[in-house]
Amino acid sequence: MTAEKQLFKSAILEALSQKYEQELAECREDAKCSKEHYLRISEITGIPLARVMGKRRSLRRTFVAVLIAAALLLAGCTAYVYRNAIKDFFEEVYDTHIKVSYSGEQTDNELYIKEFYSLSYVPEGYQLVREVKNEVCVRYIWESKSGDTLVFQQSLINESDFFLDSDTEDMQCIEYNGVFVYLRSVDNLWIYLWNDGKYGMYIDSDQKLSDDELEKIIDGIVILE
Amino acid sequence: MLTFLLLITDEQKSELVEKLYIEYHEDMIRLAKYKLRKAKMHNVSYNAEDAVQSALLKITQYIDTFDFEAHRSETKPYILAIVSNEVNKIVSEYVYWEDLDDHIDLIDKEQFFEELHIRDRYDQVIDVMKNMSDIYGITLLLYFCEERSPKEIAEIMDVPEKTVYTRIARGRALLLSKLKEEGIK
Numbered sequence: 409m410t411a412e413k414q415l416f417k418s419a420i421l422e423a424l425s426q427k428y429e430q431e432l433a434e435c436r437e438d439a440k441c442s443k444e445h446y447l448r449i450s451e452i453t454g455i456p457l458a459r460v461m462g463k464r465r466s467l468r469r470t471f472v473a474v475l476i477a478a479a480l481l482l483a484g485c486t487a488y489v490y491r492n493a494i495k496d497f498f499e500e501v502y503d504t505h506i507k508v509s510y511s512g513e514q515t516d517n518e519l520y521i522k523e524f525y526s527l528s529y530v531p532e533g534y535q536l537v538r539e540v541k542n543e544v545c546v547r548y549i550w551e552s553k554s555g556d557t558l559v560f561q562q563s564l565i566n567e568s569d570f571f572l573d574s575d576t577e578d579m580q581c582i583e584y585n586g587v588f589v590y591l592r593s594v595d596n597l598w599i600y601l602w603n604d605g606k607y608g609m610y611i612d613s614d615q616k617l618s619d620d621e622l623e624k625i626i627d628g629i630v631i632l633e
Numbered sequence: 634m635l636t637f638l639l640l641i642t643d644e645q646k647s648e649l650v651e652k653l654y655i656e657y658h659e660d661m662i663r664l665a666k667y668k669l670r671k672a673k674m675h676n677v678s679y680n681a682e683d684a685v686q687s688a689l690l691k692i693t694q695y696i697d698t699f700d701f702e703a704h705r706s707e708t709k710p711y712i713l714a715i716v717s718n719e720v721n722k723i724v725s726e727y728v729y730w731e732d733l734d735d736h737i738d739l740i741d742k743e744q745f746f747e748e749l750h751i752r753d754r755y756d757q758v759i760d761v762m763k764n765m766s767d768i769y770g771i772t773l774l775l776y777f778c779e780e781r782s783p784k785e786i787a788e789i790m791d792v793p794e795k796t797v798y799t800r801i802a803r804g805r806a807l808l809l810s811k812l813k814e815e816g817i818k
């Protein structure tokens with residue numbers, strides 16, 4: 409291909425990229441879809457419906473019951489110690505659910521993820537099958553041969569709201585080396601939430617992680633080059 | 634349905650399709666809704682889902698012939714171009730565009746590159762192309778960047794092959810015409 413043709417090819421790509429990015433930036437539409445749409449996507453692509461609806465799974469797993477204050481009290485953590493140690497959690501309690509946020513304004517007003525985390529340790533038998541990495545969300549999915557999944561997600565603290573059922577069964581607050589981890593199980597899915605003051609971390613796992621495994625995961629979080 | 638599933642038999646291809654879906658589905662839906670609403674269409678959500686389903690079908694049909702991993706920077710505009718085309722079909726906008734450019738003199742490929750002077754006006758080319766109709770932008774993308782044959786482009790865009798040839802020629806001519814107008818300004 410001549411140099412002119414190569415340049416023209418680049419120009420077309422750049423033009424359409426800019427055009428679509430501009431349209432997406434102007435766009436106020438959401439990405440909500442009907443269940444029928446997901447079914448059809450699953451048929452077209454061969455992706456299992458549960459994975460096509462992965463985003464909905466994400467919503468479902470955030471409907472997990474954790475009463476922060478109660479969890480703190482049950483685990484012997486005090487709110488005073490927690491708030492002083494790391495970013496505050498803030499909860500708004502409603503009749504049907506609880507909204508949990510990493511509260512307060514970030515001091516440096518982060519709009520984008522600048523340090524991308526990953527796990528250097530995952531339990532034995534898991535292999536990385538998928539990753540999504542962009543400026544507002546990092547997500548890795550590992551899968552074992554038996555089909556169990558483990559999901560790790562890093563997000564901006566000021567963009568991380570979790571909507572939880574108000575059922576408070578099976579919730580715990582665990583501390584590892586000054587990190588407070590909220591643990592909850594629902595429908596055979598184990599969910600772990602914590603933050604390091606900069607980013608919110610989230611894990612869900614089909615198998616309950618042992619204390620040792622959870623500690624290794626937290627200690628093994630690395631910043632990617 | 635079985636025919637479509639049989640297109641994806643290889644595990645690697647399935648993983649790639651899934652990766653593309655996870656990475657781009659949201660933008661595909663949002664862009665489709667945006668364009669449909671801008672075109673003042675009814676049933677925006679339903680039509681957007683329809684467009685995205687058709688686009689994914691097209692993408693999976695041609696997934697063998699595009700190296701997404703090697704051409705990551707091209708993937709997003711390619712996928713969104715396919716969605717735009719499906720939206721255009723729903724809106725039926727393209728039907729009305731074919732006659733508008735009859736006054737433009739068509740030129741051949743070599744003459745096009747001679748007159749384009751892209752080295753001197755790369756940024757202007759981008760600006761003009763951004764404002765061109767989707768049907769030309771998508772056709773030129775598929776022809777020059779994806780190096781699809783007119784036959785393949787016709788299948789992707791669901792138009793006769795002759796229409797593809799016309800759009801390629803008109804797209805080039807329109808680009809030069811607009812660049813000349815910009816130059817005069």
